[in-house]
Structure formats: structure tokens, C-alpha cells
Amino acid sequence: MRRKDIRVCVVGLGYIGLPTAALIASRGATVVGVDIDDEVVATIADGRIHIAEADLDGLVQKVVFSKKLLARNTPEQADVFMIAVPTPLSGNKKPVIDHVLAAAESIAAHLTKGNLVILESTSPVGTTEQICDLLAELRSDLTFPGYETDSDEPDVSIAYCPERVLPGRILIELVQNDRCVGGMTPGCAVKARNFYELFVRGKCIETTARTAEMVKLTENAFRDTNIAFANELSLICDHVGIDAWEVIELANRHPRVEILKPGPGVGGHCIAVDPWFIVDAAPHQARLIRTSREVNDSKADYVFSRVRALIDSYPERKVTCLGITFKANVDDLRESPALEIVERLAKSCGSLIQVVEPFVEDLPQALARHGARKIELDEALDQSGILVVLVDHDAFRRVSTARRNGAIVYDTRGIWQHTPPAPTRGIAGQLA
Ligand SMILES: NC(=O)c1ccc[n+]([C@@H]2O[C@H](COP(=O)([O-])OP(=O)(O)OC[C@H]3O[C@@H](n4cnc5c(N)ncnc54)[C@H](O)[C@@H]3O)[C@@H](O)[C@H]2O)c1
Missing domain, CATH: 3.40.50.720 (NAD(P)-binding Rossmann-like Domain)
Structure with missing residues (x-):
């Protein structure tokens, strides 16, 4: 050929x-x-x-x-x-x-x-x-x-x-x-x-069609399970009042530990979906894989409740959610936990909710319908009393502490809350 x-x-x-x-x-x-x-x-x-x-x-x-x-x-x-x-x-x-x-x-x-x-x-x-x-x-x-x-x-x-x-x-x-x-x-x-x-x-490696199908599902179930560990750990740390980011950073200094980063859930068309294909094929065997999916899905519920509690405690403050895509620096909204959280916030708090999303032209109907509005990052930093980081876009990472003007920050991605010292060894795998 x-x-x-x-x-x-x-x-x-x-x-x-x-x-x-x-x-x-x-x-x-x-x-x-x-x-x-x-x-x-x-x-x-x-x-x-x-x-x-x-x-x-x-x-x-x-x-x-x-x-x-x-x-x-x-x-x-x-x-x-x-x-x-x-x-x-x-x-x-x-x-x-x-x-x-x-x-x-x-x-x-x-x-x-x-x-x-x-x-x-x-x-x-x-x-x-x-x-x-x-x-x-x-x-x-x-x-x-x-x-x-x-x-x-x-x-x-x-x-x-x-x-x-x-x-x-x-x-x-x-x-x-x-x-x-x-x-x-x-x-x-x-x-x-x-x-x-x-x-x-x-390298292109030959195998059977069935094995190749399972390989792809396995890769994504493996990543989902590892992220579920990080997400569960973040819930446990919140419960006992310890900074999860610091725990992970220190634990990862163990030479054989590489905990991934928690977030507001897991999104995208792959990792949030594919493990269910395995659960469907082997429901009695795939117990850990199913639980991991459930842990990751429940993280969005948790984040929503925490933001709601902040809004109830500070009703006079404007709230800006940073990011609605499923991951950093893309325009893909599929299965996005950030979008799900903002939708639920918009539904319950309407026009109180502002959104910064540099990768999306217009807010999805489900948000706009409830009165949520899209604003620019500078405007958000100037006038928001509560900033909720849902996506770790580079533009958000670059915002300095001073530029946040003393806003209350709920950072589900750990880009602002904790500045880790330079790593002493290989960086752990990136999340999807
Ligand atoms: N997006 C990723 O990062 C990624 C990574 C690895 C694997 N995958 C897998 O690749 C597959 C495709 O994903 P995607 O992200 O490209 O999807 P997508 O939704 O971006 O694109 C799929 C396209 O297929 C078209 N389509 C649907 N039915 C069709 C048909 N019968 N004939 C012709 N066109 C048709 C749709 O109109 C759409 O434009 C999925 O199985 C996905 O899980 C995606």
C-alpha cells in the first residue's frame, strides 16, 4: 500500500x-x-x-x-x-x-x-x-x-x-x-x-479485535478508578478538616505513590462513559469499577452542596463559576461535571450565577434560561465575592492572589489553594 x-x-x-x-x-x-x-x-x-x-x-x-x-x-x-x-x-x-x-x-x-x-x-x-x-x-x-x-x-x-x-x-x-x-x-x-x-x-501492536476493544475500556476504567481514589480522599479530608492537596502532595513524595488530582467529578465522552461498558458486560465482577463511577459522579453533588452553602452564608455576594468544559483548555462540554454543577446552581439561584468560560461563545440554553450570564474574567475578578474554580484553564491558573480582590474562593481543581513546591522527582500522570 x-x-x-x-x-x-x-x-x-x-x-x-x-x-x-x-x-x-x-x-x-x-x-x-x-x-x-x-x-x-x-x-x-x-x-x-x-x-x-x-x-x-x-x-x-x-x-x-x-x-x-x-x-x-x-x-x-x-x-x-x-x-x-x-x-x-x-x-x-x-x-x-x-x-x-x-x-x-x-x-x-x-x-x-x-x-x-x-x-x-x-x-x-x-x-x-x-x-x-x-x-x-x-x-x-x-x-x-x-x-x-x-x-x-x-x-x-x-x-x-x-x-x-x-x-x-x-x-x-x-x-x-x-x-x-x-x-x-x-x-x-x-x-x-x-x-x-x-x-x-x-508502535502498532497486533492483537484480536475483542482484546483491543477491552484494552480501550480498561485504559479508561483504570483512570476513572484512580481519579475516584483522589476524589474520595478529597471528601474524607474535607470531612476531617485537612487540606487534601497538601496530603496528596506529601504522600506523592513516597517513591511508589502517585495519587492523581481530585476535581469536581469526571467528565468527557470517554472516562465518564466507558467504564459502564465493562460494568454492563460483567456486572457481578466489575464492583470496583462501578463504585469508582459512583464516587466520581457523586463528587459533583458534593461540590454543588458546598457552593449552595456558601451562597446561603453570603447572600449579598456575586458568585462566579470559572469554567464549564469537562477539562482544561478545550471547548468540549460533554458529560462535564462543571456544567452539571453550574446548571444546578443556575436552576436554584438564577441570575446570581455568573460564568467565565473562554472556550465557549455562548452559554448553553440550560444556563441562559435560568438567568445565568457569561462575563469576562477581568469583570469577574473585579466584582465577584465568591469565585468557584471548576475547570483549570491556563487563563485561570495565571490569576494572582492579589487579583482575586479578597473574594471567597472554592477551588475544586487546586490551582489556587495550595502552591506546591517544585517536584523532586517525575511528575505523576496527567488527568484526561
Ligand atoms: N473525543 C475523544 O477525545 C475520544 C478519544 C478516544 C476515543 N473516542 C471515541 O471515538 C468515537 C467518536 O468520538 P468523537 O469524540 O469523535 O465524537 P463526536 O460526537 O465529536 O463526532 C462524531 C461524529 O459522527 C457523526 N455521526 C454520527 N452517526 C453517524 C453516521 N451514521 N454516519 C456518519 N456520521 C455520523 C456525528 O454527526 C458527529 O459529527 C466515540 O466512540 C468516542 O468514545 C473519543
Whole structure:
């Protein structure tokens, strides 16, 4: 396979699909980017982007104008099909793979002998097999992995390759991260690895599709569990009247202890969601994983109650919540505990609540409806009596103690309350 000769169809042009499509196109392949959202397609076709991601705007403009990336609302024939559509949770915490199956269905008519289909969406174990079954049913004229064939190789190869990029560094990590390439058969894994090696500099390691699916879920459940420890510790420290940040900082001086940072909960489309896929698959075994989810979710309730108590104690003070995104320096609001807390505050205190969020143009309806208003950071620092830090955006980190004008501070991210001395050894892993 040579990069310039390949035609790739990327289905789903969100936080994962668009950077992936743009990167592959920038390496010389022709990429058809597909989305069911017409506004997304129109924006990209215009050389613009609809998400905030470092350096993505320039790259998309370049590949769209050079006609290497073509934005479409339906799939077209290609050599490789990549699926990067959402895999949300239902209200009762069950994985919803409808978008993945719909995406697979949409490519079925365009498949030809020799094609490779790769699922990148974070998926419950067995989803890649379900795609294979669906495609085999829709295209009985082609052979698929696991179905009886006369030749060793199926006409269409199928693999699962999870994405583990960090928002804000996606274009760098798409190239640098190691990849876990799970084939429906060993032959499918080899084919998928050969494809990824065209644009990935990290190591591409072959495994089975089921193992690769579990690897992705495991990574996020591991992080959720570790964050739950930090969040639970922060609740315990509050209860006994000790500064959790100081405890963590001192405990982390033990050579084999690396406690993560507490926060107002855990958000985002991955860590707050994926562990439930494991709980759903093995409810009796996944006890720690379930409890960790519950601990992290309950942290938002706790933060809300503490802010409410502050408001009740100082009713004359204006309250500003700093940040509503799910993590620092991104515009992503999905599963954001900060947003959930501010929504509940706006609902109970209405126009008393002000919000500073440099990464979002307009406040979501749910906030605006209750009278919460968006203000600039300087205005907030000038006139707020209570400052609630919910997101550790760089702009908030830079605010000096003097600039806070004596406001009461509730800092759920520990960016102001405690200034740690310079570390004496390797820094503990960053949170998502
Ligand atoms: N965002 C991340 O940081 C991240 C990291 C690792 C893995 N993932 C996983 O990657 C997958 C995609 O996540 P995302 O953040 O890119 O989602 P997203 O919501 O940003 O984008 C998904 C896009 O898919 C489109 N879409 C939905 N159904 C479609 C269909 N049938 N055909 C064509 N387009 C369709 C949507 O309109 C949307 O634009 C999810 O499974 C997610 O868990 C995300």
C-alpha cells in the first residue's frame, strides 16, 4: 500500500474522525470524510472546522483546498473505511452502538473485494464482530472474516483500533501514540497494522479485535478508578478538616505513590462513559469499577452542596463559576461535571450565577434560561465575592492572589489553594 494511491473513507467527522481524516489526507491519501450532520459537512467543505483542536484549522483548510479531503454526507467507494462515530450510554447506563451499526450499514453498498474496515469508536467487547455479521448479511456477494471461504483471506478485512488521543494534542498524539490493532483474524490485524504504519510513528501492536476493544475500556476504567481514589480522599479530608492537596502532595513524595488530582467529578465522552461498558458486560465482577463511577459522579453533588452553602452564608455576594468544559483548555462540554454543577446552581439561584468560560461563545440554553450570564474574567475578578474554580484553564491558573480582590474562593481543581513546591522527582500522570 502506498499513501498516495490509497482512498480512505472516514465515517464520522467529530473530535476523532476529523483530525484523523485531515492527518491521513495531509500524508497524500485521498480522504472522503462523511458525516450525517449537514452543517458539519458544509463547514468542512468550506475549509473550516466545527470543533476546537490545536492546529486543526490550518490543516483542514490545507487538505480541503488541495482536494485531498472531500467532505460528504454519504460514504463513497474507498480502499479503507474508518468508523469514528459516537458510542454513548443510554439512560440506564447501557452502551448504545446504534451509530456504529448505522455507519457500518451506510458503507455496506460501497464495499469491494480487498477493502479494509476499521472501527475506531470506543465500543463494548463484541461490537466489531457485530459489524462483521451485519456486513456479511448485507453483502452476501462478498466474504467476511469468520465466514466460510475457499481462500485464506476474506474479501473484506475487519479490524478494531481504539483511539487514545488527548484532546488538545490530537494531531501530535495521532502520530506519536502506540496503537493496538485488533484484527478479526491475524490477517486482518496485519492489514490494519500496515495501514496505520503509513501515518503512525508509535508502535502498532497486533492483537484480536475483542482484546483491543477491552484494552480501550480498561485504559479508561483504570483512570476513572484512580481519579475516584483522589476524589474520595478529597471528601474524607474535607470531612476531617485537612487540606487534601497538601496530603496528596506529601504522600506523592513516597517513591511508589502517585495519587492523581481530585476535581469536581469526571467528565468527557470517554472516562465518564466507558467504564459502564465493562460494568454492563460483567456486572457481578466489575464492583470496583462501578463504585469508582459512583464516587466520581457523586463528587459533583458534593461540590454543588458546598457552593449552595456558601451562597446561603453570603447572600449579598456575586458568585462566579470559572469554567464549564469537562477539562482544561478545550471547548468540549460533554458529560462535564462543571456544567452539571453550574446548571444546578443556575436552576436554584438564577441570575446570581455568573460564568467565565473562554472556550465557549455562548452559554448553553440550560444556563441562559435560568438567568445565568457569561462575563469576562477581568469583570469577574473585579466584582465577584465568591469565585468557584471548576475547570483549570491556563487563563485561570495565571490569576494572582492579589487579583482575586479578597473574594471567597472554592477551588475544586487546586490551582489556587495550595502552591506546591517544585517536584523532586517525575511528575505523576496527567488527568484526561
Ligand atoms: N473525543 C475523544 O477525545 C475520544 C478519544 C478516544 C476515543 N473516542 C471515541 O471515538 C468515537 C467518536 O468520538 P468523537 O469524540 O469523535 O465524537 P463526536 O460526537 O465529536 O463526532 C462524531 C461524529 O459522527 C457523526 N455521526 C454520527 N452517526 C453517524 C453516521 N451514521 N454516519 C456518519 N456520521 C455520523 C456525528 O454527526 C458527529 O459529527 C466515540 O466512540 C468516542 O468514545 C473519543
